[in-house]
Each structure stands twice: as C-alpha cells, then as structure tokens.
C-alpha cells in the first residue's frame with residue numbers, strides 16, 4: 001500500500017506534523033510526505049502547457065509527486081486552517097494538479113486510472129470553521145481520482161489543547177489508518 005501525504009504546515013514541530021506522525025505510526029506499507037513549505041514546488045501559473053501536453057512545463061520537485069501519484073493507493077492532506085481555509089502554500093502545491101483536470105477536459109485523456117482513498121486532517125487554533133477547508137480539499141482530492149474520502153477529522157482548539165492530547169482526534173486518526181487499509185487487506 002502506498003500513501004501520499006501532503007503537509008500544509010510551516011511549523012516543523014507543530015500540530016499538523018504531530019498528527020501526521022500518529023497516522024504514519026499506524027499505516028501499513030510505504031508513504032511519501034510532501035512538505036508544502038519546504039519542497040521546491042511552485043504554484044501553477046495557468047500557462048496552459050498542459051492543455052496540449054502531458055505533465056507540466058514547470059520542472060521542479062512536483063515531478064516526483066506526479067510519479068508517485070500514478071500508482072499510489074491513498075492521498076492524505078493535512079493542514080492548519082488559516083482564515084478557515086487550507087494554507088496558501090498547500091494550495092500552491094495542489095494547484096499543480098491542474099494538469100489532471102486539463103488531461104480530462106482539453107486532451108481527452110483519462111488521467112490517474114487507479115481510484116484512490118483519501119482523508120483530510122485539519123487543525124485550528126480555536127476560532128475558525130474548518131468545513132470550508134474540508135470542502136476545498138475534497139474538491140482537490142476528487143481531481144486526482146480520490147473517490148472515497150473519509151469524513152472531516154481534526155483538532156480545533158490547539159491554542160488551549162495540543163492536538164496530540166485531543167483524544168477524539170487520536171481515535172479518528174486510528175480510524176483513518178484502518179479505513180485506508182481496509183479494502184486492500186480484504187483483497188490480499
């Protein structure tokens with residue numbers, strides 16, 4: 001089982017990474033973590049290269065993500081919410097999935113034939129509504145053929161309680177790990 005994890009937090013020892021660590025401790029198979037703030041991945045500039053060509057005109061670390069995403073089984077996006085939305089750098093990385101949208105709509109190709117499972121893990125300090133961020137990230141996941149997305153999981157009072165001490169979220173992280181593994185175990 002292969003899982004791509006995209007981390008939208010700039011804080012190297014923050015809440016998001018602490019929940020990602022909880023997940024990877026319980027995840028079968030291999031995983032690849034992309035750190036939106038520390039990867040050499042720039043935003044899509046709508047140059048429209050992908051309207052008529054495979055891939056992307058920008059040559060950066062996204063190439064490795066495109067390779068991995070081809071045959072991975074799961075995609076998990078984890079992020080703090082900023083103004084109730086995913087962070088800007090996370091959206092920069094995700095904007096590079098535009099090539100898959102272009103494949104379908106302009107090049108009449110079926111990108112990413114393998115259907116995937118996914119999850120969204122969010123954290124917030126305490127004064128925002130995470131639903132908008134979840135909805136945005138669910139749309140993004142659907143563009144990369146994630147057809148089965150786990151319900152919103154997160155810790156939304158991190159100003160008062162670190163995410164790793166939020167028992168409810170820790171339970172849900174375990175449920176995500178089970179959800180991502182379930183069907184594959186049945187097949188094997």
Ligand SMILES: Cc1cc2nc3c(=O)[nH]c(=O)nc-3n(C[C@H](O)[C@H](O)[C@H](O)COP(=O)(O)O)c2cc1C
Nearest residue numbers: 009014015016080082083084124125126127128158
């Ligand atoms: C620019 C900015 C905007 C934020 N907006 C929100 C918000 O709308 N709602 C909220 O609950 N927390 C908000 N926060 C707080 C972070 O989501 C919170 O501190 C989170 O736990 C940080 O996660 P991290 O440690 O993984 O980076 C914001 C923080 C920053 C820096």
